[in-house]
């Protein structure tokens with residue numbers, strides 16, 4: 001079986017090479033935005049290292065016990081260490097516990113593999129604890145970290161890893177992949193490829209969750225209404241949100257980051273930039289808005305939305321953050 005991953009050819013070639021020539025490193029760092037396929041790549045690498053019946057050097061079969069157990073994350077020599085539920089950080093205790101496991105000999109395979117997704121969420125203490133494993137790696141250990149960017153980690157960590165940087169596919173490539181490999185109709189494939197900005201995992205998440213897609217659309221439609229509403233209606237909107245949602249902070253982050261994609265699209269259209277829109281379904285509304293607002297104001301709105309997300313992350317009251325943002329929205333009154 002080929003690795004069957006969309007894009008990332010350079011990274012795949014590189015990893016296959018390490019397996020084929022017995023040249024694996026102790027630590028890898030796979031970087032790129034969420035939904036781009038960092039974990040999928042890490043697991044394909046793990047399968048290649050452990051497949052019981054590889055069809056060719058550097059490939060995996062996808063059906064042997066090892067391959068299936070890795071896919072299901074229950075392979076005895078693979079540990080996945082994530083941020084604990086309800087927590088925002090990867091903690092030092094988690095790293096220490098993992099290190100005890102890592103020091104043991106593998107049960108059945110040449111390596112004991114530990115995958116730590118999103119290491120940018122590690123506390124400083126956890127990062128420093130991990131350094132020990134990187135400086136004096138146990139002999140049969142293989143550590144795979146993922147992160148949004150190399151720069152989000154301590155330099156002492158990233159410099160000790162083999163870094164693989166993943167980039168999104170082009171919109172057209174992803175669109176074609178969704179039609180050919182996932183059987184989507186072309187309209188849906190186009191829409192999701194744009195929405196995901198070329199990140200295959202994000203496109204598939206949207207495809208598998210109609211609720212999420214509907215919520216996304218609703219939020220953009222709400223924004224259209226709010227741009228045509230006066231202050232009183234805007235505050236009533238926040239009031240309604242407050243009643244409807246169980247987790248106000250999460251809802252606020254979703255709301256504002258979705259609106260941010262709209263304003264980025266408005267800016268792209270305003271500047272006639274050769275960049276694909278995220279919200280291709282809302283193209284008409286985006287173009288109309290782009291005609292009505294000067295670029296200086298669009299820039300300011302982008303900044304306001306980005307700041308709002310920072311404020312939410314800093315635990316400011318979600319209701320106040322949204323109200324503040326709505327006060328700054330222009331009043332368009334499009335018919």
Ligand SMILES: [Zn+2]
Pocket residue numbers: 050051052053054060061062063064065066067
């Ligand atoms: Zn296999």
